[in-house]
Amino acid sequence: MSSLLVDNIGELVTNVPAAGGDGPLGLRRGVALLVEAGRVVWIGPARYAPAADRRIDAEGGAVLPGFVDSHAHLVFAGDRAAEFAARMAGEPYTGGGIRTTVGATRAASDDDLRDTVHRLRDEAMRQGTTTMEIKSGYGLTVADEARSLRIAAEVTAETTFLGAHVVPAEYAGRPDDYVGLVCGPMLTAAAPYARWVDVFCERGAFDADHTRAILTVGQAAGLGLRLHANQLGPGPGVRLGVELGAASVDHCTHLSDVDVDALAGSATTTDPTVATLLPGAEFSTRSPYPDARRLLDAGVTVALATDCNPGSSYTSSMPFCVALAVREMRMTPAEAVWAATAGGARALRRTDVGALRPGVRADLMILDAPSHLHLAYRPGVPLVRQVLHNGVPQCRL
Numbered sequence: 524m525s526s527l528l529v530d531n532i533g534e535l536v537t538n539v540p541a542a543g544g545d546g547p548l549g550l551r552r553g554v555a556l557l558v559e560a561g562r563v564v565w566i567g568p569a570r571y572a573p574a575a576d577r578r579i580d581a582e583g584g585a586v587l588p589g590f591v592d593s594h595a596h597l598v599f600a601g602d603r604a605a606e607f608a609a610r611m612a613g614e615p616y617t618g619g620g621i622r623t624t625v626g627a628t629r630a631a632s633d634d635d636l637r638d639t640v641h642r643l644r645d646e647a648m649r650q651g652t653t654t655m656e657i658k659s660g661y662g663l664t665v666a667d668e669a670r671s672l673r674i675a676a677e678v679t680a681e682t683t684f685l686g687a688h689v690v691p692a693e694y695a696g697r698p699d700d701y702v703g704l705v706c707g708p709m710l711t712a713a714a715p716y717a718r719w720v721d722v723f724c725e726r727g728a729f730d731a732d733h734t735r736a737i738l739t740v741g742q743a744a745g746l747g748l749r750l751h752a753n754q755l756g757p758g759p760g761v762r763l764g765v766e767l768g769a770a771s772v773d774h775c776t777h778l779s780d781v782d783v784d785a786l787a788g789s790a791t792t793t794d795p796t797v798a799t800l801l802p803g804a805e806f807s808t809r810s811p812y813p814d815a816r817r818l819l820d821a822g823v824t825v826a827l828a829t830d831c832n833p834g835s836s837y838t839s840s841m842p843f844c845v846a847l848a849v850r851e852m853r854m855t856p857a858e859a860v861w862a863a864t865a866g867g868a869r870a871l872r873r874t875d876v877g878a879l880r881p882g883v884r885a886d887l888m889i890l891d892a893p894s895h896l897h898l899a900y901r902p903g904v905p906l907v908r909q910v911l912h913n914g915v916p917q918c919r920l
């Protein structure tokens with residue numbers, strides 16, 4: 524069995540405070556890390572490092588768990604650069620542009636969709652993302668939702684059925700009929716390729732009754748629950764997500780005290796509902812950012828993700844989201860890095876990623892910088908020098 528030793532590490536972010544590390548990130552120095560069969564098998568003082576078949580010299584750079592991007596929409600065709608330009612010139616974001624992408628996606632070939640998914644997944648990987656959730660939601664027919672998920676499943680196990688993204692034009696004025704389709708034939712066709720079910724619970728999209736109906740039948744079909752909630756205004760989504768045991772409620776921009784209390788109460792349970800913040804969306808729609816400080820101070824488990832999609836957040840960059848979280852949402856660099864790695868893993872209810880300790884998947888990144896602080900301190904700079912995914916180096920050294 525081939526082994527790989529990563530040494531000359533400037534700072535190791537383990538996210539395992541109990542392992543003798545320093546702070547919530549479990550920082551360790553002077554250590555090396557051994558990989559075998561795609562797993563981390565040993566972390567210890569570099570001077571005691573076992574012999575290995577191969578070696579990667581981190582050259583004093585920081586080593587972190589790979590980013591876990593728990594919210595992305597990669598299966599689509601076309602782009603909406605003109606809509607972005609119009610918004611920057613003063614038009615508000617309403618979510619209505621989703622239907623533009625639906626038309627382009629339905630018209631695209633499987634190979635066109637596949638090319639986009641692979642291109643964006645590779646783009647994310649070069650920026651340190653080793654686990655990526657991918658949603659459907661631009662097909663909105665039985666066949667197009669199923670093929671979106673089939674294509675997504677080629678690159679990730681974290682696939683999410685989002686037939687309830689928006690009511691498509693052909694169902695305008697008949698949302699009950701569309702929800703019936705989503706809960707019936709569409710779910711049946713999508714479920715074999717999906718791990719999760721998601722609903723865009725928002726004024727103009729799906730209300731509380733529709734959301735509850737879709738999540739309930741999705742859960743009965745064996746899917747885990749996640750939710751787009753409280754993005755554009757206050758609403759019932761966050762409380763509903765907590766009540767139904769969703770793994771994550773995403774956006775969380777407009778929260779009442781009751782919403783925050785519900786999330787904080789959930790954080791002390793064995794399967795908390797994570798608040799996943801998506802600052803790329805606020806950046807790209809020039810909207811107020813979610814109040815991360817309020818959530819963290821209340822004890823809520825917070826994750827960061829990109830929301831990568833062609834309309835409201837066309838970035839695949841987790842380092843960009845970390846920088847936004849620190850600069851615009853008053854998270855400390857350590858909180859932001861934790862949220863982008865361990866937080867994302869909790870939002871996907873995964874224990875094998877988002878941390879570095881013996882037994883986990885060897886998913887990690889090596890920075891061209893001595894510390895995780897540089898991810899926010901040097902925004903926009905391509906600091907990720909190497910990525911290991913399942914123990915396999917992804918970048919040319």
Ligand SMILES: [Zn+2]
Nearest residue numbers: 594596751830
């Ligand atoms: Zn989204």
